[in-house]
Amino acid sequence: MSGNAAIVGGGLTEWGEREATWKDLAQEAGKATFDDVDGIDRSDVEGLFVGAVQPERFAFQSHVAPLVAELLGIDAEMISRTELACASGQAALRYAWLAIAAGQIDVALVIGVEKMNLGKEYMPEMQSTMTNVLDREFDGVNGLNGPSHFAQFAQRHMHEHGTTREQLAMVSAKNKTHAAATDFAQYRDAVDVDDVLESYPIAPPLNLLDCSGITDGAAGVLLVSEEKAREVTDTPAYITGSGQSCLSSNSINNLPSMTTWPQAREASEKAYDQAGIEDPLAEIDVAEVHDCFSISEVIEYEQLGFAAEGEGGAFIEEGRSELDGDVAVNPRGGLLGCGHPLGATGVCQALEIHRQFTGDVPAERAVAGDPETGLIHNLSGSGSVHSVMTLGRDPQ
Amino acid sequence: MTRDDRSNDGSSNDGSSSDDPPRETVSIPNEVELPRLLDFYDLQDAEHTGIHEFYGNLRDGELTTTRCDDCGAVHFPPRIVCPECLSDDLSYTSLPHEGTLHSFTEVRGTAAIGMTDDTPFVAGVVDLGDVRLSARIDDASYEDLEIGDPVRLKIVDIDGPTDQDRVFYRFVPV
Numbered sequence: 001m002s003g004n005a006a007i008v009g010g011g012l013t014e015w016g017e018r019e020a021t022w023k024d025l026a027q028e029a030g031k032a033t034f035d036d037v038d039g040i041d042r043s044d045v046e047g048l049f050v051g052a053v054q055p056e057r058f059a060f061q062s063h064v065a066p067l068v069a070e071l072l073g074i075d076a077e078m079i080s081r082t083e084l085a086c087a088s089g090q091a092a093l094r095y096a097w098l099a100i101a102a103g104q105i106d107v108a109l110v111i112g113v114e115k116m117n118l119g120k121e122y123m124p125e126m127q128s129t130m131t132n133v134l135d136r137e138f139d140g141v142n143g144l145n146g147p148s149h150f151a152q153f154a155q156r157h158m159h160e161h162g163t164t165r166e167q168l169a170m171v172s173a174k175n176k177t178h179a180a181a182t183d184f185a186q187y188r189d190a191v192d193v194d195d196v197l198e199s200y201p202i203a204p205p206l207n208l209l210d211c212s213g214i215t216d217g218a219a220g221v222l223l224v225s226e227e228k229a230r231e232v233t234d235t236p237a238y239i240t241g242s243g244q245s246c247l248s249s250n251s252i253n254n255l256p257s258m259t260t261w262p263q264a265r266e267a268s269e270k271a272y273d274q275a276g277i278e279d280p281l282a283e284i285d286v287a288e289v290h291d292c293f294s295i296s297e298v299i300e301y302e303q304l305g306f307a308a309e310g311e312g313g314a315f316i317e318e319g320r321s322e323l324d325g326d327v328a329v330n331p332r333g334g335l336l337g338c339g340h341p342l343g344a345t346g347v348c349q350a351l352e353i354h355r356q357f358t359g360d361v362p363a364e365r366a367v368a369g370d371p372e373t374g375l376i377h378n379l380s381g382s383g384s385v386h387s388v389m390t391l392g393r394d395p396q
Numbered sequence: 397m398t399r400d401d402r403s404n405d406g407s408s409n410d411g412s413s414s415d416d417p418p419r420e421t422v423s424i425p426n427e428v429e430l431p432r433l434l435d436f437y438d439l440q441d442a443e444h445t446g447i448h449e450f451y452g453n454l455r456d457g458e459l460t461t462t463r464c465d466d467c468g469a470v471h472f473p474p475r476i477v478c479p480e481c482l483s484d485d486l487s488y489t490s491l492p493h494e495g496t497l498h499s500f501t502e503v504r505g506t507a508a509i510g511m512t513d514d515t516p517f518v519a520g521v522v523d524l525g526d527v528r529l530s531a532r533i534d535d536a537s538y539e540d541l542e543i544g545d546p547v548r549l550k551i552v553d554i555d556g557p558t559d560q561d562r563v564f565y566r567f568v569p570v
């Protein structure tokens with residue numbers, strides 16, 4: 001890679017069931033992003049990358065990147081939307097990083113937007129939209145969607161490794177408690193393990209509080225070249241590594257396993273190698289991982305190199321992923337607490353790492369010490385693709 | 397005064413009603429007819445899919461999938477091109493009609509369009525040896541099942557919005 005790129009700031013909408021359109025959300029996040037960064041104007045933006053999963057279905061709108069350009073008054077010379085299901089936001093950030101690293105542009109706006117809530121009476125439509133993220137013809141058709149797909153990872157992980165129902169609940173309780181101190185989060189009520197265990201078993205063994213939300217929201221960051229970053233801030237968050245893996249898999253038959261995600265291991269090892277990280281547990285201070293369901297975070301501890309395979313349940317139980325633990329996992333509250341506006345999630349995770357670096361977070365959820373190394377992780381669809389990015393205070 | 401007030405009562409608008417824009421009601425259809433797409437099952441004949449033989453075999457009572465005549469790879473879902481060697485010389489091969497339950501859950505409150513009347517229902521992953529596929533498990537509830545339970549094929553005829561005789565596979569406990 002020839003050039004470094006850094007996040008120098010960003011902004012968000014409030015997340016939740018919003019009385020707002022897709023276009024409203026994009027404008028709110030865009031304004032918040034530029035309001036946050038002194039020294040970069042819209043006229044400086046050369047690249048616009050928009051993460052959005054299903055605006056065609058949720059908002060009956062495609063070709064959304066130029067829509068964002070128009071709404072925010074941006075004359076981009078490189079412009080595109082990225083769609084990689086739940087990792088669309090990180091994919092947008094990755095392509096912006098590659099464009100800067102290749103020396104094609106110096107300033108990129110990365111925006112993730114999703115409008116998901118159509119009204120409770122249209123829940124089956126919402127679920128259909130999530131179902132066709134899977135292979136609709138052979139998996140979606142069988143009733144698989146988010147909860148019923150990931151429940152089967154949980155069922156199998158409990159069977160093979162003895163992971164307990166209580167350990168899954170501990171993940172939700174930790175993240176939702178963090179979200180109580182996050183001002184944009186969809187769910188701001190702290191919950192305990194019993195609350196999770198007593199919630200409705202929506203797709204057993206997963207309960208309602210093991211699941212992330214159906215969320216309207218948007219997030220933006222400005223990603224710039226090292227030279228530009230030095231002009232505008234003393235606290236950039238440099239992208240130090242970025243890896244992805246898909247292993248030619250999408251449908252159930254072609255997933256390598258129902259208990260492990262070797263794609264996450266491969267993606268993280270690529271990122272660690274680029275970043276010079278040899279011992280991720282010792283070197284990563286803060287990790288924003290894709291807790292679309294409680295079981296996801298347990299498997300991710302194992303695949304990202306924080307815990308041995310099968311020991312993700314013990315990792316949460318021993319408190320090693322708490323704010324003052326070996327690695328602070330999901331300090332903003334994760335997807336379980338903040339909700340999951342699909343295209344916006346990865347962008348928001350990266351912004352959270354930047355904010356943890358600058359200290360722009362409430363004391364209740366600030367990562368202990370001065371975090372210097374961060375990670376974001378997203379999975380997509382059936383868990384077929386995993387994307388991992390590392391961030392640091394210094395350029396690579 | 398709101399815009400609605402003004403438009404409903406132009407006379408109160410201080411004599412400026414001659415400046416009000418013309419107004420009429422236009423209608424859109426109460427129901428919009430869309431192409432058949434959203435029932436999750438593909439059109440299964442040779443006019444619509446390259447894997448019609450898979451569906452034809454299933455209609456005849458046999459679960460099959462494609463095997464590559466060049467490299468021997470067995471695929472699922474069935475294909476028209478081998479993902480291992482890109483050969484398009486594929487044949488249909490039989491899959492066992494009995495397997496074991498690899499994992500399972502019960503769909504309760506989060507079903508897609510066309511499935512809400514079926515809830516609760518069991519969704520599982522069935523291990524057939526060469527392939528592992530997702531399937532609905534009929535005649536069982538979550539509490540009845542354990543990983544490793546034997547299950548066998550069941551074929552369902554799809555009664556839906558097309559004239560085609562469509563079919564799909566499910567499994568039931570042995």
